[in-house]
Amino acid sequence: MALTPAQSARYARHIVLKDLGGSGQQKLSAAHVVIVGAGGLGAPVIAYLAGAGIGRLTIIDPDSVSISNLARQVIYQEADLGQPKVEAAARFIEALNPEIVTQPLAQSLDESNVGALLAGADVVIEGTDSFPVKRLVAASCLDAKIPLVMGALGPFDGSLTVFAPFRARRSGGDYPRFEALYPRDPRPEDSPPCELVGVLNVLPGIVGTMMANEAIKWIAGYGEPLLGKLLIYSARTGESRVMSYR
Template sequence: MNLSSEEIRRYARHIVLKDMGGAGQQKLKSTHVLVVGAGGLGSPVIAYLAGAGIGSMTILDPDAVDVSNLQRQVIYSSADAGLSKAERAKAYARALNPHVAVTAVTMKISADNAAEMIVGHDLVVEGTDSFAAKKAVAAACANARVPLVIGALGQFDGSLTVLAPFLVDAAGKPLPRFEALYPVDPRPEDSPPCEEVGVLNVLPGIVGTMMANEAIKWITEIGEPLLGRLLIYSARSGETRVMRYH
């Protein structure tokens, strides 16, 4: 896809960036990404992918903006309270970058519709706080051979990885599936929602930005994606560590 003169000005810092250039920017423009969840993690993902010049983005979230979201979900304003997250996130992305085609879907994703939801997308980014949603999206992506960037949050810690079990590693072994991270489904009491235990407001922004980075890396083939590796970030210590899993 060719870049217009206005896009060349907009993405100038990418175009002069070594290893990105015009070719990388064109790859971003030709990619259709599905963002599942427009909350704490989804907010920075949506903002940075829109700013980066993703060609088209589908934002899927069934919820409405609540005042309690505004502490960390920075793409929304007080005036958005009570309105659809997907629709308001779409408006934010379009205002930031009118060159991005954005679709809002206010449906809840599940094992019954996940396969249908990912059709036509080149990459999926999942940042909900629902284990059932994560499991359903991961299974659908694996079956459809669509790469998945997935993240999760605690109170002061977050994690992310990239799943592509339809590919093999350097030794010819299939890359790990979602089940390698969760051999046993966690109990609800083991991961209570943030409305019960809280979350540091900057944490989703840090982890979500890392998720956007993984998406951009995958699309532009810059660097090494977190395949078979789980990145864990601690807001308490400011440290990151990477653990291999298989």
């Protein structure tokens, strides 16, 4: 479907990009992205995918906005305190880009509903701090052959990767599964929540924006996704490194 004059004006900087252009923007406008987790990583993902003009955003998160969220989850305001995050996120999207179709789902994922909630997505983005949820989402995306962008945070470090085990490498063989990177869930003492160890407020924004880029590049078709690669960013040094895994 051709872009309207209003869309052409809104996305003008995308349209003049040689490797994205009008055709890439049309793909973004027709895409459906499911975002699991509307917290530290989900908030910047929501902001930049809404700005990019993703046609439909489904946001899944059971939590409500708390005062401690506001320092790093900047799509929320004090007026949103106590409100479901997904509803506050939907209001943010409506204010930024009212053309986007938003589906806010204030519920938890489990084996009984994950398949239905992720169905029909062009890309799934997972940014929770729960490894059981990450494993569950990864298994469902594998079954449905949906590419999965996944991120994680520490106090001063973050990481992201893309899973698409159903896609074959040019050199032969498939790209690795979730289990290749996380063969087992970490022990609670090895992965304490940010409530206990803290997290630098800018870190989720940096890593979450990178995650949004992975979804945009997959849909629009530019660049190389982080398939079989883990990007690790350090806020202490400002450096990123990429490691391969099989």
